[in-house]
Amino acid sequence: MNDAAKPDRVEHLKRSLQFQTKLNQVMQKIHEAESFNEIMPVIESTLLELMNAERITIYRRSRHSQEIISEYKSGDETKEICVALTPTSIAGYVALTQKPIRIRDVYQTEELKAIHPKLAFDNSFDQVSGFRSHSMMVIPIKHKNVPLGVMQVLNHRGGGTFDDADMAKAMKFSMLLGQKFRYELGGTKGPYDYLIQTGRITQKQLDDYSARAEKENISVTELLLQEENLSSIEVGTSLERFYQVPYMAYDPNIDIPLDMLKGVNEAYLRKQLWVPVMGDQDDVVVLVDNPTDSNRIMDIQNVLKASSYQFRVGLPGDILRFLGQEAGGSDVDLHELVGRLEEEGIEEEDIDIIESVDENAATVIQLVNSLILDAYKAGASDIHIEPSKGKVSSKVRLRVDGVCRNALTVPASHIRAVVSRIKVMARLDISERRKPQDGKLSVRFKGEPLELRVATLPTVNGESVVMRILAASETMPIDKLNMSDRNLRETQELIKSPHGIFLVVGPTGSGKTTTLHAILGHINTPELKIWTAEDPVEITQPGLQQLQVLPKIGLTFAAALRSFLRADPDVIMIGEMRDAETAEAGVEASLTGHLVFSTLHTNSAPETLTRLLDLGIDPISFSDALLGVLAQRLVRTLCGECKESYVPDTDEFNLLKRYYGEEMFEELGLIREAVKLYRPVGCSQCGDSGYRGRTGIHELLVATPAMKELVYRRATASEIKDMAVSEGMRTLMQDSIVKLLKGQTDIAQVRRVIAE
Numbered sequence: 025m026n027d028a029a030k031p032d033r034v035e036h037l038k039r040s041l042q043f044q045t046k047l048n049q050v051m052q053k054i055h056e057a058e059s060f061n062e063i064m065p066v067i068e069s070t071l072l073e074l075m076n077a078e079r080i081t082i083y084r085r086s087r088h089s090q091e092i093i094s095e096y097k098s099g100d101e102t103k104e105i106c107v108a109l110t111p112t113s114i115a116g117y118v119a120l121t122q123k124p125i126r127i128r129d130v131y132q133t134e135e136l137k138a139i140h141p142k143l144a145f146d147n148s149f150d151q152v153s154g155f156r157s158h159s160m161m162v163i164p165i166k167h168k169n170v171p172l173g174v175m176q177v178l179n180h181r182g183g184g185t186f187d188d189a190d191m192a193k194a195m196k197f198s199m200l201l202g203q204k205f206r207y208e209l210g211g212t213k214g215p216y217d218y219l220i221q222t223g224r225i226t227q228k229q230l231d232d233y234s235a236r237a238e239k240e241n242i243s244v245t246e247l248l249l250q251e252e253n254l255s256s257i258e259v260g261t262s263l264e265r266f267y268q269v270p271y272m273a274y275d276p277n278i279d280i281p282l283d284m285l286k287g288v289n290e291a292y293l294r295k296q297l298w299v300p301v302m303g304d305q306d307d308v309v310v311l312v313d314n315p316t317d318s319n320r321i322m323d324i325q326n327v328l329k330a331s332s333y334q335f336r337v338g339l340p341g342d343i344l345r346f347l348g349q350e351a352g353g354s355d356v357d358l359h360e361l362v363g364r365l366e367e368e369g370i371e372e373e374d375i376d377i378i379e380s381v382d383e384n385a386a387t388v389i390q391l392v393n394s395l396i397l398d399a400y401k402a403g404a405s406d407i408h409i410e411p412s413k414g415k416v417s418s419k420v421r422l423r424v425d426g427v428c429r430n431a432l433t434v435p436a437s438h439i440r441a442v443v444s445r446i447k448v449m450a451r452l453d454i455s456e457r458r459k460p461q462d463g464k465l466s467v468r469f470k471g472e473p474l475e476l477r478v479a480t481l482p483t484v485n486g487e488s489v490v491m492r493i494l495a496a497s498e499t500m501p502i503d504k505l506n507m508s509d510r511n512l513r514e515t516q517e518l519i520k521s522p523h524g525i526f527l528v529v530g531p532t533g534s535g536k537t538t539t540l541h542a543i544l545g546h547i548n549t550p551e552l553k554i555w556t557a558e559d560p561v562e563i564t565q566p567g568l569q570q571l572q573v574l575p576k577i578g579l580t581f582a583a584a585l586r587s588f589l590r591a592d593p594d595v596i597m598i599g600e601m602r603d604a605e606t607a608e609a610g611v612e613a614s615l616t617g618h619l620v621f622s623t624l625h626t627n628s629a630p631e632t633l634t635r636l637l638d639l640g641i642d643p644i645s646f647s648d649a650l651l652g653v654l655a656q657r658l659v660r661t662l663c664g665e666c667k668e669s670y671v672p673d674t675d676e677f678n679l680l681k682r683y684y685g686e687e688m689f690e691e692l693g694l695i696r697e698a699v700k701l702y703r704p705v706g707c708s709q710c711g712d713s714g715y716r717g718r719t720g721i722h723e724l725l726v727a728t729p730a731m732k733e734l735v736y737r738r739a740t741a742s743e744i745k746d747m748a749v750s751e752g753m754r755t756l757m758q759d760s761i762v763k764l765l766k767g768q769t770d771i772a773q774v775r776r777v778i779a780e
Contacts, residue, residue, distance in 0.1 A: 043193060046074055051200050060084070060204055061095050074197070076190055078179035079155065082165075083107060083115055084205060085172045085268060092119045092174050107174075110332045111142045111325060114162055115174045120325065120333060122171055122318040124163045124195065128185045131157075159185040163194050167202035168213065169316040170267055175201070216244065218262035225252060243340055245313075256339055263337045269315045272336035274345045278302065279458070284328055290347060290576065298324055299346045306331050311338040311346065348459050388441045391434075392449070395420065396467060396491070398431070400474060405493060405533070407431075407476075409446075411439055411486035418486075424711075425660050425718050426533065426777075443480070443487050450478040457487055464560070465491075477560055494562045499545040500538055506768075508759060510752060511724045515654065518726065519543055522594075524651035525614040527601075529624045529632045535658045535720055536623045537562055540597060543621065544568065547595065556597040557584035573599065582606040589613055598622040604639040611641060614649040628756065629653040629725035630744040633735055647735040650727040657756060657777045658718040659769050663710035667702045667767065676701075679771070684761045692765070702767040719768055721760040721777075725753055 050067050057063035064082065071080055083092035083105075092115060094105040110116045117140055118125060128135060130145040137143065150157055158179050165173035175198050180186050186194075212218050219225045225248070233247045245263075248254050260271035284300050285293070293299055298312040298320060308330040312320065315335045325333065399407045404422040411418045417433040434442055447454045450463035460481045467474050477492040503512065518526060526543075528536045541563045544554060548567045559573045559581075569591075573579050581598050582605040588596050601607045601622045614620040626632040632653045637643055672680070677696040681689045704714020725731070725748045734744055749755070754762075760774045 043074060046070060047197060047200075050074070050197075054201070054204050059208060060201075071197075075161075075177050075194055076181050076186075077161075077177045078181060080178070081105075081115075081176040082201075083119070083174040083176070084165075085119075092116070108332045109334070111140045112144055112331065113146060114143065114160065115176055117143055118162045118164050119171060119174045121322055122164045122166065122169075122316070124161070124191065126186055126191060127160045127162075129158055130160055158183075161186045161191055161194050163191075163198045165198045165202050165205060166316075167206040170206070171316060172202050172205040172268065212262070212265045215266045216248070216259075216262050218265040219248070219254070219258065224254060224258060243313075245339055246341070249339075249341070256342065260337070260339060263339075267315050267337045269335050269337045272301065272311055272338050272342075274338075274342035278346070280346055281308070282459075284308065284330075288327055292578075293347055294344060296320060296323065297340050297343050299343055300328060301336070301346060303330070303334070305329065307334065308332070309334045309336060311336045311343055313338060313340050313343060348453065348456050388438065388445050391438075392442060392445045393467075395431075396474070396476065396493075399491075400493060407489075407491040407493070409434070409439070409443065409489040409491075411483060411488060412436065413485050425713075425715055426658060427660070439486065443489055446478060446489055446491070447480060450476075452478070452480065458482055475560070494560055499563060499565050500542045502542040502546045505539060505542055505722075506719045506763070507722055508754070508762065510754070511654070511722050511759075514652070514724055514726055514752075515543070516546070518651045519547055519619070521619060521651055523614055523617050523619055523649075525610055525620045525622070525649045526651045527622055527624060527632060527653045528656065529626045529629065529653060530656045531625060531627070533658065534656055535718075536656065537599075539654065539656060539720070540621055540623065541565065544595070544597060547619075552594040553592060554595040554597070555588040555591060555593045556599070557581055557588070558597075558599040580606075582609055585609045585613060589616075589618075593618055595619045596621070600624070601636075604641070607636055607639055607641055611645050611649045615645060620649075626655070628741075628745070629655040629723050629753070630741040630748060633725075633744055634738075634741045637735070637738055643736050643738055647727075647732040650732065650735065652727055653725045654722060655725075655756060656720050656722045657760075659721055659760060659763070659777050660715040660773045661717050661719050661768050662702050662704055662770060663707060663714055663716040665709045665716075666705040666707035666714065668705050669700050669702050669767070672696065672699055672701050676771070680761055680764075683774075684758050688758070692762075694765070699765065700767070701764065701770070703770055715773070719763065721756055721763060723753055723756045723759060726751065 050070055053067055054060060054063055060082070068080065072078065081094050083094045086093050086106075091106045091108055093107075095103070107113055107115045107119070109120045111120060114125075114127070114130070114136075125139060127139075130136070131147070133144075136145060145157070147157070149155070160179075161177040163175045163177075164171060165175055175194065177186070177190075177194055180190070212221070216225070216230055220227055220230065229252070230244075233244050233251075236242075237244045237247055245259055248259055249256065256273055257271075260273060264271040278301055281300055281303060284304070297314075298310055300308050301311045302309045308328055310324055310328070310333060312324070312335060314320070315337055321335075395407065399422050402422055402424055404424050405426075406423040408421040408423070408428065409418065410421065415436045417435055418439040419433055420431045421428045422431045444454050446465070447461070447463075449465040451465075452461045452463045460479065462480075463478045465476050465478060467476075475494045477494055479490045479492075481488050481490075502516070505512075507515065518524075528539050528543075530536055537558070544556070545565060548554060548565060550567070554568045556568055556570045557573050558570060561570050561572050564570060571579075571584055573581055573584055581600060581602060585596065585598055585606065586609060596610075596613055596618055598606060598610055598620065599622070601610060601624050606622075610620050610622055624632055624635065626635050632655070633650075636646060674696065677699065684692070706712035706714045710716040725744075727735075728751055731744070731747055731751070734747055739747075745755075757774070757778050760769070760778060763769055764771060764774060
């Protein structure tokens with residue numbers, strides 16, 4: 025060691041020894057006192073000297089509320105300062121996150137916002153007292169990670185800010201103070217110590233269960249409940265004693281605030297073991313299995329974004345029950361259990377086979393099978409089962425060619441059995457009737473597989489069910505999509521590109537998947553490796569590697585896209601760009617030498633570009649990657665057997681001109697007297713509806729250099745539309761008018777699918 029450095033080291037050791045001696049004296053006084061509040065006025069001046077500070081405030085965890093409280097003398101009266109666990113105050117933020125912070129100047133808003141966007145300094149005490157707060161250290165007081173309070177140290181003596189040495193001293197004192205607070209609150213040393221203290225288990229048993237839990241990947245709580253015959257209340261009380269947070273058991277009468285969980289993956293909540301059980305954006309109560317996990321507390325804060333938080337400790341099984349997953353038994357009746365057993369071990373169900381338990385069960389099974397069969401024969405895309413009020417029979421409607429029509433009614437006394445049967449077939453939880461559920465079922469009809477996507481939703485009259493029929497179908501050739509000559513030619517040219525992004529957009533049920541598979545089928549050659557991620561996989565093609573996304577296990581579109589990039593793809597199809605993450609990943613993939621296809625739920629091609637830019641995509645990268653956007657709808661087509669021709673009158677002809685655009689109508693070269701339109705009549709072939717089947721109408725925006733320039737400078741949808749039309753795009757309305765003039769549809773169907 026350098027001789028010149030020895031005096032500094034000696035001086036440092038001397039100061040450290042002096043600090044430790046005084047700290048020991050302070051701690052001895054604290055431990056000898058009946059309570060910390062009693063001794064605080066006596067030791068305050070020494071603490072300020074030790075911390076090299078002008079003021080110190082100690083907050084303690086409240087036994088009965090989710091607050092931290094500091095008591096102080098005002099004359100002969102003892103007053104309290106109560107601070108909620110919230111990121112809006114400095115002490116509340118530290119109590120919530122359990123992370124120590126140092127602040128140079130509490131009046132510098134930017135410095136506080138850098139710690140947390142909601143963080144602010146309450147200067148009301150400064151205004152009343154005349155004291156001016158500057159620098160600050162705020163440290164959590166805890167014992168074995170159990171939060172017990174907060175220490176707030178203000179203003180470094182002599183000016184300036186607190187340094188690392190000051191922070192180390194404060195952390196050391198807060199750790200020792202945590203032991204005192206734990207003792208005063210009657211806290212235990214471990215989560216299950218109270219069970220040992222009350223003789224319910226021994227230390228050896230706890231050690232054995234802890235070792236097993238780690239080895240078998242199961243919680244100690246579950247082992248204690250299963251093998252020691254302990255009640256949930258006994259284990260919960262022990263957790264409450266340790267965590268110093270109230271225990272909360274599962275209550276079936278509590279409906280969790282679902283509006284606070286919009287967009288939150290339920291699988292994430294089950295894995296993280298927390299759930300909001302009551303409250304709103306102002307004050308929310310959160311049930312969590314470990315309320316001392318600061319990382320999870322921060323995640324909860326980021327997800328729920330409430331103003332104030334209250335925490336309860338819960339058993340893992342109870343948290344899962346709040347999330348709709350039964351940990352143990354359920355209230356399912358025997359008939360429902362038999363229904364479940366019928367399904368176990370069966371990968372595919374043949375619609376011609378009826379398994380029966382008794383006469384009533386067989387009737388319900390036959391009814392459901394027949395309903396699916398009739399819907400399939402009628403060419404329906406969806407089956408709607410809709411409960412009615414009281415004893416009124418429930419309706420069943422089929423959506424055929426995009427329009428719902430009545431099919432039959434089900435007696436009110438049997439609708440619940442019908443719904444339960446469908447839920448059993450779709451592997452859904454038949455005991456859960458309060459929450460929406462999604463699933464699938466597969467059947468066979470004459471040897472052909474038939475898959476249905478099932479969605480159940482609770483209504484005021486009971487559960488409603490919608491089944492979408494996903495019949496396996498062949499890929500439609502691209503030249504059978506009924507595109508205009510210009511749209512077909514430009515699309516075929518765009519998809520020859522080795523890289524870039526091409527989007528097909530429109531509302532649900534507008535044929536986007538059919539179009540994308542037609543495009544993929546057109547370029548599907550042995551030279552190209554094509555990956556698709558879909559939800560669900562409705563159309564299969566030889567030569568494609570197709571993946572079904574499963575958001576419940578974290579296999580989202582974004583996750584699938586990232587995985588595809590490691591699988592040597594040439595072409596990638598992502599079923600839907602639902603969020604900014606997927607959109608950004610798609611753009612990046614297209615810029616790194618891949619041809620990317622995807623869909624969006626937007627109304628028009630120009631609107632698609634502005635929507636993606638609003639998601640936060642870099643306009644430079646997006647403009648470079650973009651190839652084109654194809655917007656489309658499906659419109660009902662007139663029955664070829666019975667449609668009737670007529671000459672439009674002046675009013676109807678002028679309406680067509682207005683819809684097409686009077687300034688562009690001349691390009692069609694029409695004379696009213698020579699125009700022939702068609703209207704529906706109805707016959708046995710079309711079920712007397714006058715319509716049979718549907719066809720596509722399209723608008724194609726091509727990313728020309730001029731269009732890319734508009735995207736780069738974030739032009740409006742109106743500017744983008746004007747540019748696209750000037751370059752040859754014809755809108756959805758214009759394309760539909762052309763198909764109307766060809767006798768494929770009528771004005772009523774055009775109005776139904778396109779807002780004008």
